[in-house]
Amino acid sequence: MATAPSGNRRTRVHVVSDVHGNARDLARAKDGADALICLGDLVLFLDYADHSRGIFPDLFGKENADRIVALRTARRFEEAREFGAQLWAGIGADRAALIERAVRRQYAEMFAAFPAPTYATYGNVDMPPLWPEYAGPGTTVLDGERVEIGGWVFGFVGGGLKTPMRTPYELTDEEYAAKIEAVGEVDVLCTHIPPEVPELVYDTVARRFERGSRALLDAIRRTRPRYSLFGHVHQPLVRRMRIGPTECVNVGHFAGSGKPWALEW
Helix, strand or coil: CCCCCCCCCCCEEEEECCCCCCHHHHCCCCCCCCEEEECCCCCCCCCCCCCCCCHHHHHHCHHHHHHHHHHHHCCCHHHHHHHHHHHHHHHCCCHHHHHHHHHHHHHHHHHHHCCCCEEECCCCCCCHHHHHHHCCCCEEECCCEEEEECCEEEEEECCEECCCCCCCCEECHHHHHHHHHHHCCCCEEEECCCECCHHHHEECCCCEECCCEHHHHHHHHHHCCCEEEECCCCCECCCEEEECCEEEEECCCHHHHCCCEEEEC
16 A cells, blocks of 8 residues: 655656557656556557457467457447357367467566556456566556555446446446445546446447446435546546546547546555
């Protein structure tokens, strides 16, 4: 647990989310700050901006990546699943083993890039069971837990909610709400997904509403943290808004911007 700064020195933290393979910028994301906070999605399975990047095109090629992105963007999820199943059947190998090997390669690079200290939680495309193998002594992994940084209490809740996409770390609404409840009252509530507010969950490029958390929204209204920080929605309709006294901030799609969001107090 970080301790409060001595004297009148201010504390500055940098916050990132949706890193999706951007190890180069991650390595310098803490520059000028006392700590780095990462809100998950380290893995790059498929880059919707560049379909040649990620685990999926590495296995199946860019043309197949183009097609599956088109199906998902059109919300034709069942067709996308059937198409993906056909591709995996053509490989004739263990799907889980192939994905895990690819994720391990990415995690080795991502965790090596984390500066110290880093406080991190999982995104919906992450694989939590693998994190203990890669998180070094300078990286603290938190999920449904709290930590003090510079005299403020930060609460962390990772993962996403169940969706037709069936990403690796999706929870039921009840499981997610229990983790929100476990965190309790904090100064800064750090999650991967946003609260369930239409302006915060709508992605203007994907042209769809992502899943936000009603339990998170209720907790913000009830406990009134100073900040609610999150990612997940790469191109939100609104990046920042107030819910009562709480400043709600989408800290950005770090894979695309390479720039952390700064909080100082």
